[in-house]
Amino acid sequence: MYYIIYAFLYLCSLLPLPVLYLLSDFFYAIVYYGIGYRKKVVMDNLAIAFPEKTIGERTRIARDFYHKFIDSFVETVKLLSASDAFFEKRFTGNWEVVDRYYDQGRSVQLILGHTFNWEWGNVQIVRKIRHTFLGVYMPISSKPLNRVFKKLRSRSGAVLLSAHHMTREFLPYRRTLYCLGLVADQSPGHLKKARWFHFFNRRTAFTVGPAKGAITNDAVVVFAAIERRRRGYYEVTFTVAEEHPKNDTDEHRLTQKFVHFLETTIRKNPDMWLWTHRRWKHEWKEGDVMGE
Template structure:
């Protein structure tokens, strides 16, 4: 089955990007107006996040989100045949800010949310960053698709660590100078181990593992967001979050990230993955000692 998926998607990928975007426009019309993929979840999230916006404003965000989501899938397929030159032209970044810390001998963590297009950013980062690049990923249940996505995500040398067995997969690299990429904005599991913060005016749990790892290893922390310059062209913007995490706390570092994500999502709302249930966990009295405002 893997080879069927690979052959089909590779044939699609060799089409020029302008042709792929015509296909994407057709899929948008089908997905938004006919199928209505997760429309209820998307608008529920938008109503929670932006109660001050009009229905027309939220509808515009939803439509542009759909377009970005479909572009994300089309652009990910393009990775099967796109050259490195193509990727480096279409995904820029202030890579030098992160590379400047290579000489310190310390490792780096990059924390980012689910914003488009993280697949292109992963490949571009593997080509531009001067570290052993470790990327945490969530395995896909379909084994053929999982194999295909692992091939795409490792094409630039990214070493993939399964989110299910991260500690085990991380062990061989713990004594090397590495860069660990973490897409971990919400919904920790189990939720009882999360830290709760005021996020879009609602008590929301965040996973503490990224902060815990950074503090334990005194790993330099950057936050990142991917900006869409225009269709098919992006820029990763890194922001130094903590140079000496050992002197911080899990609460403060996680709070910084929660506030950062809210700030950039408010600025670029259509770039975040609204089709996930962002507030699926309700705050309970038993979590009171883990709420930090």
């Protein structure tokens, strides 16, 4: 099954990007207007995040989001055959912010949210920095699809660490010069270990694991924000959050900084964030630990 899926997607990836975007337009209409995939989740999330906006304004954000959401799929398929020159032109950034720490003998912990197109960013950063790039991923339940996506995400040499076994798989790289990429905006798997922060008008659970790891390893903490300049062209901006987390901060304050950064990033480009995940499925209860 893996080879059938891979062969089909590879053939699709050979299509010019404008043709893939025509397919994206077609599937957008089916997903948004026909199937209505997770539309209630998206609209509920937008109502929580933007209560000051009208229903019409939130609907426009939803439509734009779904268009970019489907675009992200065809762009990810393009990973199978696109050249390095393709990404050099279409995904740019201030890579020197991360790369300069290599000469200082410092590892980096890169934290971002699910803003499009993080899959292209995963490929391009390996080419632009000298650190060993470690990308944490959530395995897909379908084994053939998981194998395809692992191949996509490691095409440039990224080392993939399963989110289910991250601590164990990270250990061999702990003493090396690494850049650990973490997408840290999903609901925590272990709610009892989470801390609660004010995020878009709602007390929201966040894991403090990334902050703990950065402090333990004294890795430079860098936040990343991706913006879409136009269709098929992205730019990432890296911002140093903490140069010496072991000495200068604690896990709650560092997580709070990310929460604030994430909300600011989403408010700037609300149609770029993955609204289909249920970010507010848990509610704060008396006794839950606030991180601020």
